Amino acid sequence: MKFPGRRRHKHYFPVEAKDPLSNQFQQHTKLQNNYIVGIDQIVVDIEAKVDNNFLAQFGLKRAMSQVIDDETTHALYEHLKNNKMVDYEFAGGTIGNTMHNYSVLADDRSVLLGVMSENIKIGSYAYRFLSNTSSRVDLEYLQPVDGPIGRCFTLIDGSGERTFAISPGLMNRLRPESISEQLITESSALVISAYLMRTEACDTMTQATLKAVEYANAANVPVVLTLGTKFLIEQDPTWWQEFVKNHVDILAMNEEEGLAITGFEDPLLATEKALDWVDLVICTAGEKGMFLGGYIDDKWKRDTTHMLMPGAIPDFNRYEYSRGMRFQDCEKPVKIYSHTAPYMGGPDSIKNTNGAGDAALAAVLHDLSANVYHHIHVPNSSKHKLNALTYSSLSQISKYANRVSYEVLVQHSPRLTKGLPEREDSLQQAYWDQ
Numbered sequence: 001m002k003f004p005g006r007r008r009h010k011h012y013f014p015v016e017a018k019d020p021l022s023n024q025f026q027q028h029t030k031l032q033n034n035y036i037v038g039i040d041q042i043v044v045d046i047e048a049k050v051d052n053n054f055l056a057q058f059g060l061k062r063a064m065s066q067v068i069d070d071e072t073t074h075a076l077y078e079h080l081k082n083n084k085m086v087d088y089e090f091a092g093g094t095i096g097n098t099m100h101n102y103s104v105l106a107d108d109r110s111v112l113l114g115v116m117s118e119n120i121k122i123g124s125y126a127y128r129f130l131s132n133t134s135s136r137v138d139l140e141y142l143q144p145v146d147g148p149i150g151r152c153f154t155l156i157d158g159s160g161e162r163t164f165a166i167s168p169g170l171m172n173r174l175r176p177e178s179i180s181e182q183l184i185t186e187s188s189a190l191v192i193s194a195y196l197m198r199t200e201a202c203d204t205m206t207q208a209t210l211k212a213v214e215y216a217n218a219a220n221v222p223v224v225l226t227l228g229t230k231f232l233i234e235q236d237p238t239w240w241q242e243f244v245k246n247h248v249d250i251l252a253m254n255e256e257e258g259l260a261i262t263g264f265e266d267p268l269l270a271t272e273k274a275l276d277w278v279d280l281v282i283c284t285a286g287e288k289g290m291f292l293g294g295y296i297d298d299k300w301k302r303d304t305t306h307m308l309m310p311g312a313i314p315d316f317n318r319y320e321y322s323r324g325m326r327f328q329d330c331e332k333p334v335k336i337y338s339h340t341a342p343y344m345g346g347p348d349s350i351k352n353t354n355g356a357g358d359a360a361l362a363a364v365l366h367d368l369s370a371n372v373y374h375h376i377h378v379p380n381s382s383k384h385k386l387n388a389l390t391y392s393s394l395s396q397i398s399k400y401a402n403r404v405s406y407e408v409l410v411q412h413s414p415r416l417t418k419g420l421p422e423r424e425d426s427l428q429q430a431y432w433d434q
């Protein structure tokens, strides 16, 4: 496990330093490793630049992720290929991207559940998915299917907005029996997306996901849900609110999805509302940056040294130097928030915002799993006097997540090719301190 961020903080995980904590760490003959599990509809992204007429021509709704039939898939694919419009074809899927980015950042194992074609030809989409996924992502548990994985036409229009058209193939045929209970109960988190609930009567993906959620809930393994697209939530906000309240511990959304599920347009108020249902909320807000909300027990709260921020909740960042705890572990829970503006004010030129939110979530998952790892190896550390959910303070996590999103904005693919630089020349050292 590579720890998130550079820091001079006293709890920096000591790998070489000769102090009591590291000695304790060295005594382990075999390192115990923790991992996170994600479930996804396994898809390859086929990206092309298009104009708005193009979307209308194929009956596609702008900015949505929509499932298309075989006829539309065929016509769309032929058109893109014949006109040489395809920019790249690369492994995708919102959770596939998140697991890949997590494994790259943490340099550690994640497990991806979903389906994979049992017969794979070199150059096929299945082959492409496997070869574009980090070797740290464990693909051993994928369920074989007799047919193709999904394709996600990622159509970017003149304004940079992305429209997804999904040709599902057999991506939704993951069966409940393919979910290993032990794999879920021994994991540090189960990560799912709202897309997994968008299936047909002949599909088994939704049942498989609910089975995994049931195992995770019973074992107190945090369930992390990312909302994917606002249109899905708008179809039945009440169902989603109930699902989140009853089964989810960590909610990731952008401000539009936040509005759809909470009714609040202001991302801070949406975060506050969602905290009535879950323990930790990540609300990305495009060029406005990112809001993070959580809980801390009153006796562990820490004051920020940053300027107190105005907003719908005045001074909302007052306790942003606190680590996040689960609501149930707080005697006197206090809601805490942090906001970070885009790293370096955002890039001069954004190649593509596709996957910026997935990347932020991967960074948050890295922090959560670093906490589990540290707890396994240095259980007596003063860091674990409080039963926290996160390794770092909300302030630190939010900076880290924004930094990781930036990496995705300056490249074409939603998947990172490398972790963050060890030393950030452009950053003040203080950036990682608190």
Ligand SMILES: Nc1ncnc2c1ncn2[C@@H]1O[C@H](COP(=O)(O)OP(=O)(O)OP(=O)(O)O)[C@@H](O)[C@H]1O
Binding pocket: 228, 253, 254, 255, 284, 285, 286, 287, 288, 289, 290, 341, 342, 343, 345, 346, 347, 350, 353, 354, 355, 356, 357, 358, 359, 360, 402, 405, 406, 409
């Ligand atoms: N136009 C922008 N300028 C600066 N930073 C941006 C911009 N768009 C996104 N970001 C950065 O990326 C992060 C995530 O962006 P965004 O809110 O667009 O995610 P998203 O809509 O969930 O993305 P996706 O669904 O494609 O993964 C933001 O918190 C911010 O740090």
Ligand SMILES: O=c1[nH]cnc2c1ncn2[C@@H]1O[C@H](CO)[C@@H](O)[C@H]1O
Binding pocket: 040, 041, 043, 044, 045, 065, 091, 092, 093, 094, 095, 097, 152, 164, 166, 195, 354, 355, 356, 358, 414
């Ligand atoms: O229906 C879907 N299921 C799974 N992943 C999807 C779906 N629609 C879009 N994406 C994925 O979202 C990523 C960016 O966040 C893209 O890489 C795309 O593959």
